[in-house]
Amino acid sequence: MGRKSFALPYIIWMVGFTVIPLAMIVFYGLTDRTGAFTLSNVAQIMTAEHAQALWLSVGLSVVSTLICLLLAYPLAMILKGISHSQNSLVVFIFILPMWMNSLLRTMAWQTILSNQGVLNAVLGFFGLPAVRIINTAGAIVFGMVYDFLPFMVLPIYNVLIKIGQDKVDAARDLGANGMQTFFRVIFPMSMPGVVSGITMVFVPSMTTFVISNLLGGGKVLLIGNVIEQAFTSGSNWRLGSGLSLVLMVFIFISMAVLAKYDPEGSNVI
């Protein structure tokens, strides 16, 4: 028994649950019914319906990622600022929803946002006009932000608490005011956290079909919904696999672009 045998379960896991399924996706995605090589499944992304779903996914994912970033960054700064005994409680409260089933949380929002739901009841109570938000792109963005916000807060917070007060003091000492200290020192130094936060929000937003199913009511089709339907109701595994490959390449390119902003490799100013 060598030391390497400890890695065996993980290798079996990776082969069984990552490599083989991926190979199957690639196989289905790049073959036709006769098993011959074809690009037609992949090319299906060019059809108007599929292309529209892909671009809508990109658009909504970018918007929800940006909203998450704008909400999470100030929150992480506040968490860094408050005393240690209190901030662990606040962080705890923020990650608490992650311990609940995300499907359940999304269904709760379906009820809250529906036309006769809690939101409109509250608005009506104050004499405000009802809003029609359920089954719109807005509701989906809302669901994405709600579900994925903790994944943006935590990596940013973890990076921020490691930036010592001495760095802030040094910037102030060298003549920087509060804004300059933030934009030239704190924010650039927190980039690794921002990059991983963006990754952890953007990728699940791109691939989700649960949120769009529940809050989009089938009226708003994201690429995730198209793929899901290809596998389930359409029973067209080859189409689903082809589109999955396109989505994977798309995310891979996004991550490669993002990696340029990770200061581990290069400088960011």
Place this chain on the structure above:
Amino acid sequence: MERTLIDLRDISKKFGDTVVLDELNLTVRENEFVTLLGPSGCGKTTTLRIIGGFVQPTTGQVIFDGKDITKLPPNKRALNTVFQKYALFTHMNIAENIAFGLTIKGKSKDYIQDKIRYALKLVNLDGYESRSVDSLSGGQQQRVAIARAIVNEPKVLLLDEPLGALDLKLRQDMQYELIRMKKELGITFIYVTHDQEEALTMSDTIVVMNQGYIQQMGTPEQIYNEPENAFVADFIGESNIVDGIMLEDRLVEILGVKFPCVDEGFGTNRPVDVVIRPEDIRLSETEPGLLEGEVSHLIFKGVHYEMEVMAGGHEWLVHSTKCFPVGTKVSLNVKPFDIQIMNKPESEDEMAVEVDG
């Protein structure tokens, strides 16, 4: 005498109920190398941070170049700090770190380039412009931190235990480097350390602090040779501190033996503290001495031997280049000039300081 540059007036600082500084008064002259020396918690770093603007004093004023800057934020003060752990910006390379202050001030590219080259030359790091912070050793990072501070042409450079994280050899080299830089730049250095050797090597003036009070201020020679109280004597170098009675001018009784000394003006028959440095006690096996005793411990220290000698009911610490094995009967002699007489502490504050020190 150079003119006064920094004037701390009645500075007090409390953190909650803890008094860190109590009515501290300190003046620093232009082009002076002042060291704030003391054990941890003595208030030296707080004093430096008050001068730098990172801490607001509870009461008192900071006068800089004739102007009251007590309320001014750090970025508006014409002084720069070298931080204990360097505090370099790890997302920037060396040149960008050094350029930081000048970029903020909107200096031209050419000016900044010249300054970077000059500063790197001054700290002996020519050609390191595009290196990353992580690729540098601790000593090199400290040099960059100094370069980053001095390119802004501060009137005063504040140094907060800058050599604390370096190993002994490097620390000694950097001490000489700092003295050289100070001469080349011709600016005021305010230096914080708990290392008495560092303070003695580099300073024009040493300010010995304890428990938020200044214990003594003076040149390294004054602090070492004429400590004003037992705390200073004990903190600066090693010393034998014994109770004595000042019989009359130039004669002190220690352990029942009369020692001629050079101090005057203490009155007659007055209890005093007597300080004798270990290197000022001469041992002999043959000559008669003021005290007779026996060597009880012997340690080789490299440059000298450290011995403990039981004599007259007191254990004397003695440094000598000559070795006297344990058990040797020796006589002890001290030159009158090497006996330092100090008043016993009178007030309770001073007493407290001494007990805790």
